[in-house]
Amino acid sequence: MAPRGALFAMLSLLAAEVAAGSGCARPAGGEEPAPDESRERQAMVREQLESRGIRDGRVLEAMRSVPRHRFVSKALRPVAYADMPLPIGRGQTISQPYVVAYMVETLQLRGGERVLEVGSGSGYAAAVLSRIAAEVYGIELEPELYERSLATLRELGYANVQLRCGDGFQGWPEKAPFDAIVLSCSAESVPGPLWSQLKEGGRLVYPKGGAGWAQDLVVVTKTPQGPSERVLVPVRFVPMRRAD
Secondary structure, eight states: OOOHHHHHHHHHHHHHHHHHHHSOOOOOSSOOOOTTHHHHHHHHIIIIIGGGTOOOHHHHHHHHHSOGGGGSOGGGGGGTTSSSOEEEETTEEEOOHHHHHHHHHHTTOOSSOEEEEESOTTSHHHHHHHTTSSEEEEEESOHHHHHHHHHHHHHHTOTTEEEEESOGGGOOGGGOOEEEEEESSBBSSOOHHHHHTEEEEEEEEEEESOSSSOEEEEEEEEETTEEEEEEEEEEOOOBOOOOO
16 A cells, blocks of 8 residues: 555645646536445545544434535546545635544534534535534635535535535634634634634634644533643644635
């Protein structure tokens, strides 16, 4: 097996070649899933999530139901359920399935919540969140990724997800307050506007740190006494970027 870095580079090159040949390596609607994709998804949940300690039944069912292969390019669909992040263009990735499940489980959603995701990228994590929460709001800075994910979510019928293209640092004040917030990009600290949009008692999960490997996934709970932070696991995410 190739080292993970080399494999990721090969996958990136493959996706780029398909994009160059077809004009766009985007998830396409109207295409029937591969015959075995459901079995692959079941195996992903069993082998990558349950075996590593994901226990929340809502999260497991959401991961079983969301077709991850529809959120990556056609070239990468054969490895859509593999235990790795995958490139989605513009220097961004769709996170490893376990990481998505772990972050969603950490939010401790019980149904009925309003959730904000910053850095919604492909739209996959928003789709997973939508299977548990009542309302999901996603913000993506890159117009190309925003347009693509918006089309994919509409094609798949995720009506309780709303997206906007813009600066995630500012959050979405018109839709606040939120019961939970997840950052799918790293930051040195919680942006003030996001903290102000989180309900008291709410939880915010994000990769804490700058660019590179020195990041930890943390969960911050908003209490009457102030933020209560708990460090979870080491991670690596692309850093949050601001609009020009």
